[in-house]
Amino acid sequence: MTNTLEAAYAIWLREIKRFLKSKSRMVGSGGQPLIWLSIIGVGLGSAFALKVGTGIPFLTYMAPGVVGMTLLFSSIFAGVNVIWDRQFGFLKEILVAPVSRLSIVLGKVAGSSTISVLTALLILVVVIAIGVLPLSDLSVLGVLAALLFMVLISSTFVAMGLIIAALINNIESFQVLINFLVMPMFLLSGALFPISGALPVWLDALSHIDPLFYAIDGMRGSLIHFSTYPVLLDAGVALAFAAIFIGAAFVLFKRIQGTR
Amino acid sequence: MKGNAIEVSKLFKRFGNVKAVDGISFNVKEGEIFGFLGPNGAGKTTTISMITTILTPTSGTIKVYGTDVTHEKDAARRLIGIVFQDPSLDDELTGWENLDFHARLYGVKENKREIIENVLKLVGLEDSAKRQVKTYSGGMKRRLEIARGFIHKPKILFLDEPTLGLDPQTRRKIWDYVTRLNKEEGLTIMLTTHYLDEADMLCDRIAIIDHGKIIKTGTSDELKRSLGGDVVRVGVEKKKELIRAVKGKPFIKKVKESDDGVEITASDGSKVIPIITKIADSKGITITYATIKRPSLEDVFIRLTGRNIREEGADSTTAWRRMGMRARR
Ligand SMILES: Nc1ncnc2c1ncn2[C@@H]1O[C@H](COP(=O)(O)OP(=O)(O)OP(=O)(O)O)[C@@H](O)[C@H]1O
Numbered sequence: 001m002t003n004t005l006e007a008a009y010a011i012w013l014r015e016i017k018r019f020l021k022s023k024s025r026m027v028g029s030g031g032q033p034l035i036w037l038s039i040i041g042v043g044l045g046s047a048f049a050l051k052v053g054t055g056i057p058f059l060t061y062m063a064p065g066v067v068g069m070t071l072l073f074s075s076i077f078a079g080v081n082v083i084w085d086r087q088f089g090f091l092k093e094i095l096v097a098p099v100s101r102l103s104i105v106l107g108k109v110a111g112s113s114t115i116s117v118l119t120a121l122l123i124l125v126v127v128i129a130i131g132v133l134p135l136s137d138l139s140v141l142g143v144l145a146a147l148l149f150m151v152l153i154s155s156t157f158v159a160m161g162l163i164i165a166a167l168i169n170n171i172e173s174f175q176v177l178i179n180f181l182v183m184p185m186f187l188l189s190g191a192l193f194p195i196s197g198a199l200p201v202w203l204d205a206l207s208h209i210d211p212l213f214y215a216i217d218g219m220r221g222s223l224i225h226f227s228t229y230p231v232l233l234d235a236g237v238a239l240a241f242a243a244i245f246i247g248a249a250f251v252l253f254k255r256i257q258g259t260r
Numbered sequence: 261m262k263g264n265a266i267e268v269s270k271l272f273k274r275f276g277n278v279k280a281v282d283g284i285s286f287n288v289k290e291g292e293i294f295g296f297l298g299p300n301g302a303g304k305t306t307t308i309s310m311i312t313t314i315l316t317p318t319s320g321t322i323k324v325y326g327t328d329v330t331h332e333k334d335a336a337r338r339l340i341g342i343v344f345q346d347p348s349l350d351d352e353l354t355g356w357e358n359l360d361f362h363a364r365l366y367g368v369k370e371n372k373r374e375i376i377e378n379v380l381k382l383v384g385l386e387d388s389a390k391r392q393v394k395t396y397s398g399g400m401k402r403r404l405e406i407a408r409g410f411i412h413k414p415k416i417l418f419l420d421e422p423t424l425g426l427d428p429q430t431r432r433k434i435w436d437y438v439t440r441l442n443k444e445e446g447l448t449i450m451l452t453t454h455y456l457d458e459a460d461m462l463c464d465r466i467a468i469i470d471h472g473k474i475i476k477t478g479t480s481d482e483l484k485r486s487l488g489g490d491v492v493r494v495g496v497e498k499k500k501e502l503i504r505a506v507k508g509k510p511f512i513k514k515v516k517e518s519d520d521g522v523e524i525t526a527s528d529g530s531k532v533i534p535i536i537t538k539i540a541d542s543k544g545i546t547i548t549y550a551t552i553k554r555p556s557l558e559d560v561f562i563r564l565t566g567r568n569i570r571e572e573g574a575d576s577t578t579a580w581r582r583m584g585m586r587a588r589r
């Protein structure tokens with residue numbers, strides 16, 4: 001057990017070191033969501049001067065969604081990055097070590113989640129600072145709950161990235177996956193616009209099996225007190241998704257072989 | 261009497277229709293340097309991958325120091341150090357960080373710093389340890405990988421084509437580290453190569469492998485002797501007379517005429533020459549010169565496989581593959 005944790009720590013440490021060494025990744029992971037927020041939010045938001053539900057400004061509605069989006073993309077990419085480890089041979093160095101495959105998965109999930117959550121927190125601070133998220137809405141408990149959702153989102157999607165990386169082994173098929181999996185997951189999650197009532201039944205059903213849907217709903221509930229489901233229910237479902245995906249990644253990594 | 265470090269029995273690996281490893285059995289003795297010699301695609305890497313738990317065999321058993329590799333993976337992994345054929349370093353990290361990562365994964369805690377410093381010194385990289393690996397040359401990366409394979413004090417070290425694509429000077433350095441690890445640290449080493457001089461120079465025993473099968477195993481000398489022995493060429497005018505005179509004498513196996521003399525196959529050339537000169541003297545035959553040619557591993561290889569180990573282009577393909585891997589980083 002201690003060995004599992006130590007090995008996971010080694011893998012966590014490597015992720016952090018790599019991130020700190022890559023300035024472009026640091027800028028990119030923070031910059032991209034801010035651009036989204038300004039283009040979509042300000043552009044569309046002012047054009048339609050939308051109000052959501054009980055009169056919440058569109059930008060405020062969207063803010064937790066943008067945080068969720070940041071997490072979704074940075075996490076799933078980080079997970080899939082294992083493909084590069086395989087391509088460059090480093091995965092073999094990890095696989096040949098006498099460490100449980102669970103520690104490999106946990107280390108990856110923890111390392112990439114740390115980075116994703118820190119970037120997402122940065123976005124959250126910016127969003128609060130520019131007044132999109134009114135300070136008056138926030139409570140300590142709410143922010144802590146939001147942090148929990150952030151951790152669950154990134155764990156779920158890093159694990160999903162690992163699963164993808166274990167199943168496919170070229171970057172080309174990854175592009176296809178982004179189009180058919182990640183974009184729909186993002187759009188159906190309610191991150192950009194309220195789902196309930198806005199979609200045909202089948203799409204609505206799809207959005208309810210979208211792991212991101214519950215976490216974003218819960219985050220919105222914690223931060224601006226507006227959610228489709230009770231926050232506790234959202235938390236339960238998000239936790240279940242994280243556990244399932246991490247478990248699946250573990251199972252796949254037990255079978256993964258070290259050759260290309 | 262030393263035991264076996266590796267015992268491989270009836271090992272098969274299939275990739276679809278390709279029989280990469282086609283039923284091989286062999287043992288590696290404790291403390292020896294064992295070489296796998298074979299051309300590209302012979303199945304060397306596939307075999308090593310299976311012994312080191314990277315690949316699951318189609319069938320067969322592998323034991324490393326008595327531990328069944330397929331069933332007790334982690335126990336086996338603890339005994340093993342490996343330097344892969346293709347690069348396996350994290351280029352973004354420094355040399356030191358790569359070694360530190362390895363030490364942590366293998367639970368090396370006591371004297372970690374000292375151990376890392378020692379292995380760095382062994383391969384002469386102590387001054388480059390704080391640099392990112394992407395600034396290293398190919399040879400430096402290779403040396404770092406060898407240092408890394410030894411950090412957790414494995415009982416057996418695998419080296420898959422350790423000197424592929426390196427210049428002669430770096431190759432000799434690497435041979436030196438390998439010999440030192442073997443002699444000074446008592447490490448059992450299994451290496452693959454398709455360089456005949458490397459196998460000849462380093463290995464206590466060699467297995468020649470081709471098309472997934474082991475064709476012959478033995479020391480370099482045994483393999484060479486299996487060809488029938490040395491070829492002694494003697495320059496002489498009276499060929500027929502000499503042939504008649506030496507036929508059936510000790511050590512001499514075969515005698516035939518050559519362009520300017522006689523060609524004698526003998527189990528030990530250096531012992532045969534004095535015998536021949538003595539006989540020639542007593543019969544008044546003048547000998548103008550005498551040369552010994554020991555069969556090389558190359559001769560052995562050609563005899564056993566019917567072709568040269570370095571078929572046209574084969575060598576450059578693998579080197580190119582390695583370069584390609586690097587270029588993409
Ligand atoms: N993952 C794989 N999928 C399909 N075929 C494979 C795979 N790995 C190896 N092979 C095939 O198995 C055979 C043996 O390959 P292997 O890499 O073991 O040879 P090798 O002796 O190490 O050659 P080299 O000197 O080029 O490294 C080759 O025909 C190769 O094409």
Ligand SMILES: [Mg+2]
Nearest residue numbers: 304305306345
């Ligand atoms: Mg090979």
